[in-house]
Amino acid sequence: MKNKMNHKLTLKQTLDKLKGNELTLDELYSDINQSISEQNKELNVYLTLDEKSLEKAKAAATSPLMGVPIAVKDNYCTKDLRTTASSLVLEDFIPTYESTVSKKLKKAGGVVIGKTNMDAWAHGSSTETSQYGRTLNPRNTDYLPGGSSGGSAAAVAANMCIAALGTETAGSIRQPAAWCGVVGLKPTYGRCSRYGIVAMCSSTDSPGPITKTVEDSAILLNYIAGHDPLEGTTATLEVPDFTKSLDKGVEGMKIGYLYKDLKGLEEIRSIFSEQMEVFKKLGATVDVVDAMDPKHGVSIYTIVQRGEVSSNLGRYDGIRYGNDRSFFGDEAKRRVMLGTYTLSKGYADQYYNTAQKVRTLYIKDYERLFKEYDVLVAPTSPWYAKKIGATEGAAMFGELEDLLIEASSLSGLPGISIPCYKDEKTNLYLGMNIIAPMYREDLVIQVADAYEKATKWNSWRK
Amino acid sequence: MKTDNTNKNKYSLVCGLEIHAELKTNSKLFCGCKNDPFGAEKPNIYTCPTCLGMPGGSPVANKKAIEWTIKVGLALGCKINLFSKFDRKNYFYPDLPKSYQISQYDLPFCYDGVLETSFGPVGITRIHLEEDTGKLLHKTIEKVNSAGREAGLGHGKQVSLIDFNRSSVPLMEIVTEPDIHSAEQAKEYAKEIRKILKYLDVADCDMDQGGMRLEANISLAPIDKNNPSSKLSKLPNYKVEVKNINSFRFMEQAIDFEMGRQAEILNDGKVPTQETRGWNSVKSITFSQRTKEDSEDYRYFPDPDLPPIRYSRENIEAMRAELPELPAQKSKRWATEYGVEERYSKQLISHEIFANWLEESFKICVKEKIEPNKFAGALINKNIRVSHVMSSIIAVEEFKKLSQTDEVADDEIISVITDVISQNNDAVIKFKSGDTKVIGFFIGQTMRKLGKKVDNKKLGELLLNELKK
Numbered sequence: 039m040k041n042k043m044n045h046k047l048t049l050k051q052t053l054d055k056l057k058g059n060e061l062t063l064d065e066l067y068s069d070i071n072q073s074i075s076e077q078n079k080e081l082n083v084y085l086t087l088d089e090k091s092l093e094k095a096k097a098a099a100t101s102p103l104m105g106v107p108i109a110v111k112d113n114y115c116t117k118d119l120r121t122t123a124s125s126l127v128l129e130d131f132i133p134t135y136e137s138t139v140s141k142k143l144k145k146a147g148g149v150v151i152g153k154t155n156m157d158a159w160a161h162g163s164s165t166e167t168s169q170y171g172r173t174l175n176p177r178n179t180d181y182l183p184g185g186s187s188g189g190s191a192a193a194v195a196a197n198m199c200i201a202a203l204g205t206e207t208a209g210s211i212r213q214p215a216a217w218c219g220v221v222g223l224k225p226t227y228g229r230c231s232r233y234g235i236v237a238m239c240s241s242t243d244s245p246g247p248i249t250k251t252v253e254d255s256a257i258l259l260n261y262i263a264g265h266d267p268l269e270g271t272t273a274t275l276e277v278p279d280f281t282k283s284l285d286k287g288v289e290g291m292k293i294g295y296l297y298k299d300l301k302g303l304e305e306i307r308s309i310f311s312e313q314m315e316v317f318k319k320l321g322a323t324v325d326v327v328d329a330m331d332p333k334h335g336v337s338i339y340t341i342v343q344r345g346e347v348s349s350n351l352g353r354y355d356g357i358r359y360g361n362d363r364s365f366f367g368d369e370a371k372r373r374v375m376l377g378t379y380t381l382s383k384g385y386a387d388q389y390y391n392t393a394q395k396v397r398t399l400y401i402k403d404y405e406r407l408f409k410e411y412d413v414l415v416a417p418t419s420p421w422y423a424k425k426i427g428a429t430e431g432a433a434m435f436g437e438l439e440d441l442l443i444e445a446s447s448l449s450g451l452p453g454i455s456i457p458c459y460k461d462e463k464t465n466l467y468l469g470m471n472i473i474a475p476m477y478r479e480d481l482v483i484q485v486a487d488a489y490e491k492a493t494k495w496n497s498w499r500k
Numbered sequence: 501m502k503t504d505n506t507n508k509n510k511y512s513l514v515c516g517l518e519i520h521a522e523l524k525t526n527s528k529l530f531c532g533c534k535n536d537p538f539g540a541e542k543p544n545i546y547t548c549p550t551c552l553g554m555p556g557g558s559p560v561a562n563k564k565a566i567e568w569t570i571k572v573g574l575a576l577g578c579k580i581n582l583f584s585k586f587d588r589k590n591y592f593y594p595d596l597p598k599s600y601q602i603s604q605y606d607l608p609f610c611y612d613g614v615l616e617t618s619f620g621p622v623g624i625t626r627i628h629l630e631e632d633t634g635k636l637l638h639k640t641i642e643k644v645n646s647a648g649r650e651a652g653l654g655h656g657k658q659v660s661l662i663d664f665n666r667s668s669v670p671l672m673e674i675v676t677e678p679d680i681h682s683a684e685q686a687k688e689y690a691k692e693i694r695k696i697l698k699y700l701d702v703a704d705c706d707m708d709q710g711g712m713r714l715e716a717n718i719s720l721a722p723i724d725k726n727n728p729s730s731k732l733s734k735l736p737n738y739k740v741e742v743k744n745i746n747s748f749r750f751m752e753q754a755i756d757f758e759m760g761r762q763a764e765i766l767n768d769g770k771v772p773t774q775e776t777r778g779w780n781s782v783k784s785i786t787f788s789q790r791t792k793e794d795s796e797d798y799r800y801f802p803d804p805d806l807p808p809i810r811y812s813r814e815n816i817e818a819m820r821a822e823l824p825e826l827p828a829q830k831s832k833r834w835a836t837e838y839g840v841e842e843r844y845s846k847q848l849i850s851h852e853i854f855a856n857w858l859e860e861s862f863k864i865c866v867k868e869k870i871e872p873n874k875f876a877g878a879l880i881n882k883n884i885r886v887s888h889v890m891s892s893i894i895a896v897e898e899f900k901k902l903s904q905t906d907e908v909a910d911d912e913i914i915s916v917i918t919d920v921i922s923q924n925n926d927a928v929i930k931f932k933s934g935d936t937k938v939i940g941f942f943i944g945q946t947m948r949k950l951g952k953k954v955d956n957k958k959l960g961e962l963l964l965n966e967l968k969k
Contacts, residue, residue: 115549115556128555135549137556234549234556241804268531268550270560270806346804349590352599353553381590381799390801 044069045197048498049106049254052200056104063105066200067092070107070151074198082173083193085112086120087152094149101147103261109199111190112153113160113236114140114245119150123236124168125158126365127354137234138269139203139245139262146261151199154189158367159351160205160238162186163213163439166429167369174426177219177465181423184214184439190248191218201258202248207239208339208447209418209440211246212455216469217423219457219497221486222248223255226477227450228273230259231266237350239343240271242447250498252456252487256280259479275477283484289321291485294411297442298326306417306468309459313470314415316492317485327411330403335445336438338393338400341380342448345390348377372433401449408475413485416442418455418469443471452479454486457495467495507763511720514736515680515755516625518715519693521672521703522632523565529631529670530559530602530806536665537635538709543663551668553597559805561586565670566609566809567819568702569629572672573610574823575696576624580816581607585808586629590799595634595662602668603630605800609809615692616828619685623677634667636660672703678717678735683755687748690714692828699827699852707746714745718758720766741776742786754779757786824852838862838872844880861892868896875899908954910962913946917966920945931967939963 044066047055055061078084088094095105110116113123115133122128140150157167165173165188173188175181176196183192187204191214194202204211206224215222223246230245237243247258263277295314297303314324351374356362366374380389407414419439429435446453451473458470470489474481490496528535531550540546550557570580587605613624641648641657653659674693680686694712697703705712719736740758745751758777765772777786802808825833831845840862849855858879862872875896878884884898920942921928927938942963943956 115554121555123555131555133549133554133556135554135556231558232556233558236555237558237805239804240558268560269558271558271804345801349588349600349799349801352590352592353555353597355592355599357594358597378799381801383797383799386799386801 042069042072045073045200046498047200048250049201049257050251052106053104053257056099056106063092063095063099067095067107070199073196074152077176077196077198080174080179081176081192081196081198082171083154083189083196083198084109084152085122085124085155085170085189088119088150091149091151098144098147098149101145103143103147105147105149106200107151108143108148109152109154109190109193109202110140110143110150111156111187111202111204113156113205113238114153114203115234115236116140116150116153119153121153121236122170123159124156124165124170125367125370126169127361127363128236128359129365130360133234135234137245138231138266139235141234142262142264143203143258148258148261154187154193154202156189157186157369159236159347159370160186160207160210161347161369161373162429162435163209164424164429164435165189166427167367169365169367172426175218175423175466177467178423180425181464181466182217182426182428184217184419184423186210186214187222187248188214188218191215191220191222194218194220194248194250201250201254203245203258203262204248205235205238205243205245206447207242207244207343209443211244211248212418212443212453212469212471213440215248215455216418216457216467216471219460219467219495220248220250221252221255221454221456221490221496222246222469223259223454223479223482224447224452225259225263225479226273226452228271229263229277229452229477229479231264231269231272233266233269237346239346240350241342241346242450244447251496252454252483252490253281253284255454256284256483256487259483263479273477278480280480280483283480284487285491286484286488287320288317288485288488291322291412292410293317293322293324293485294327294407294414295324296327296329296414296416297332300332302420303417306421309468310417310470313458313489313493316489320488320492325411327407327414329407329414330400330445332441332445334396335400335448336434336441338396339440339444339448340376340434341389341393342397344373344377345381346377347373348375348381369433397448400445404446404449404451404475413472413474413481415470415472415485418443418471422461422464422466422468446471446473450476452477452482454482456486456490457497458489458493460495507760507767510723511759511763511766512723513681513683513755513759514678514719514721515686516676516678516717517674517680517686517690518676518717519674519690520713520715521674521697521705522711523568523670523672523702524704525562525564525568525670527562528668529562529565529629530668531557533668535669537632537663537669538706538711540665543637543661543665546665547667551597552664553599553667557598559602559668559803561806561809562670565629568700569609569627569672570811570816570819571700571823572674572697572702573613573627574816574820575700575826576610576613576615576627576674578610578613578624578627580610580811582811582813582816583607583808584609586803586806587800588803589630591796593633594660595636595667597634597664597667601631601633602803602806604628615689617685617688617692619682619688620679622679622685622689625675625677627672627674630671630673632666632669632671634662634664636662678719683752683759686716686755687752690748690751695827695850698850699855700824701852707748710746714748714751716742716745716751716755716758718742718755718762719772720759720762722766738771738774740772740774742779743776743789745779747781750779750781753784754786757784761786827855830855834859834862834872838866840873840876844873844876847880848876857892861895864892864896865899868900870896870900878902908950908952913950913954913959913962914966916946916949917942917963920949921966928967939967942967
């Protein structure tokens with residue numbers, strides 16, 4: 039209770055202090071709860087809070103995660119805790135079951151302190167499609183936090199939790215992490231189970247951590263990854279200890295720098311070229327590489343995702359979840375209509391099936407690049423966070439903001455976004471996206487950790 | 501409406517069947533819930549988020565159900581797709597909780613097979629695997645509890661309830677080519693499919709409960725008068741689908757009815773409407789349910805929740821090697837190997853375990869110098885009470901006891917016969933006036949008096965001799 043700043047601790051620091059008896063769960067929860075009560079009204083981060091979280095934390099005190107408070111995106115079904123996916127259709131939905139990832143988190147001693155705001159059904163990159171109001175960017179409240187996991191990224195940035203969980207379909211972890219100046223790790227598709235997570239785009243949805251540091255992401259990923267007998271697309275591969283990838287440096291590694299000369303990235307180019315020097319100083323080689331134009335990624339992602347959305351949302355037919363289809367917001371309706379069209383007889387070949395073929399081309403292009411490079415880096419987002427209200431009249435807002443990520447998401451690749459620059463005037467951050475071959479989260483963590491420790495951009499580093 | 505002979509000479513039936521059968525795996529097709537919709541004590545007890553279609557439910561394919569489907573395919577001479585997948589068939593119905601059914605679209609597990617019938621071969625177009633739906637129950641409320649009252653329910657209110665015990669139960673669909681040309685052939689084909697599924701022990705095919713469902717696609721083609729036996733050059737330009745048939749007899753009746761109905765329309769120079777019809781088993785008629793003009797678009801696409809399924813040629817060959825000899829082949833072999841008549845074996849071969857037991861028994865019969873055909877006959881006529889849970893040796897023993905005769909001298913028999921004849925004058929008169937059936941009466945009487953077991957044939961001969969005296 040001395041400094042009342044315990045909410046600002048990283049996950050690693052919190053665990054160390056709890057272990058060393060320098061901190062009690064009462065102190066930790068008192069600071070976190072105060073942080074929430076001071077900021078939640080303005081930022082609109084949490085839609086639902088678990089009143090019993092301290093009680094649950096104490097019960098988990100001897101588990102590896104020792105009862106630390108974790109913010110969880112509201113599309114994870116949490117038993118007995120309301121789950122809305124930020125849609126009014128599920129306004130009163132209290133699941134009777136737990137998603138596999140949150141179950142694993144709880145089993146390891148993490149406590150779901152609350153459910154965070156998001157774009158409704160994860161449709162968007164701003165949280166402005168949430169039917170419970172937008173979340174504001176804690177770094178500068180004139181700006182958006184990004185999305186769809188905007189609430190989780192904001193919860194981390196505003197120290198309203200120790201760490202968070204999000205989900206990504208194409209940018210939904212990394213883009214809000216970049217905009218909020220935090221770390222977002224999107225694991226390989228199939229690394230973490232989708233069971234119990236409200237389905238959006240089943241072929242790319244990937245749950246993952248949003249944290250204060252790369253180390254924190256590695257710790258959380260250790261507990262949430264792994265095969266799930268309840269989910270048919272999870273990999274049966276063994277999960278390595280990701281914290282072993284920390285402090286390894288990048289000496290001798292080959293890094294490919296993507297999209298340097300892409301039109302529209304002029305402003306970010308000079309900042310990024312500077313950051314590449316960091317890797318060179320650390321002993322890695324950095325080459326500018328040519329990759330398949332990411333703009334096709336937007337088209338195929340739009341087609342594939344809308345098609346799957348139209349099918350996945352069909353179950354909310356008004357028979358079982360209280361609120362009927364009239365409660366869908368405009369974005370969901372737009373996506374269902376477009377998806378229904380692209381899957382229709384006579385159009386499926388032209389759209390959905392063609393999109394899947396182009397997807398294969400991206401997969402092959404990455405395979406080619408990864409023959410030469412250990413990891414590929416690029417800006418996470420074309421520029422800083424956008425101002426609130428930016429999505430109005432911009433139906434393709436999310437897709438364009440996620441331009442640089444979509445191709446790799448469609449290919450299933452793991453990636454991380456870490457802060458790599460800060461604009462002192464606006465207090466806003468830029469993110470660097472590091473991607474690696476399938477199931478090589480270890481490489482992503484290794485490179486991100488080395489960069490984070492060699493630079494000043496992470497606001498939790500002294 | 502019955503098809504009269506003039507119509508029969510004018511039109512030839514063009515019919516294909518779709519047979520749905522629920523597989524009897526332990527668990528459902530895409531989750532670990534128990535697969536026992538008919539045995540469930542209460543509605544909605546064998547359910548989980550996945551088969552209830554709850555948010556975040558995700559399917560995992562049941563390997564056994566897939567292998568059983570392939571097994572049936574191999575038994576029907578199908579080719580097997582080494583690369584296959586599940587697709588989503590999107591449509592709305594209250595018993596379909598996800599708003600899509602996981603089925604197979606363009607890559608079914610099996611295709612291009614054949615089943616021989618006594619009327620000719622029936623081509624199997626495809627066999628695919630899909631999930632069954634929940635079951636809708638339309639009821640009138642009889643009793644209301646307080647919770648019900650609060651929910652606005654009252655006595656006598658009509659409600660529709662959904663039981664999801666059947667949701668996601670594995671359902672195999674076998675589709676034929678339009679190779680069926682008579683109601684009798686349709687029946688024979690369907691019965692043979694049922695026999696094979698039961699024999700392979702993959703389905704119970706309980707028709708009353710919907711464990712096996714029949715659908716017939718029926719149309720008529722004019723017969724070429726100059727060359728009535730010529731093959732159809734092209735299919736008719738319409739098709740009537742009769743759904744929800746739950747017995748072989750109803751299917752036969754439905755096909756006959758449709759032949760009559762369609763012939764009349766064709767006779768008027770019109771074309772029957774392309775539509776789906778139902779079968780009313782009370783009135784023995786089909787009735788229109790839905791016209792095909794507004795045919796639904798199911799927006800099929802590969803289910804992204806389920807990875808594609810791959811088998812190697814070796815996997816398939818291993819499955820083929822494990823395939824048991826099928827009932828029809830076995831009947832033929834038994835006829836040549838053991839002299840067992842096919843009319844017997846066809847009735848007896850119901851299940852692989854029982855068939856193996858039978859063959860074991862036949863072998864013992866041969867060793868014991870008993871005709872296997874007589875043993876089979878005794879089983880059919882239930883002269884011996886045996887079952888496959890007892891050993892074949894004991895069963896054959898039972899049969900031996902039944903057919904064993906005592907050593908009795910002819911003289912002894914004849915003296916009893918003379919007694920019987922002298923005491924039954926009326927019967928003798930009947931016999932002499934040509935009523936040969938009374939011989940059975942004499943045999944029975946003689947046997948009883950004799951108190952010993954003698955060969956029926958021999959006794960009959962002796963009796964005839966005496967009666968004719």
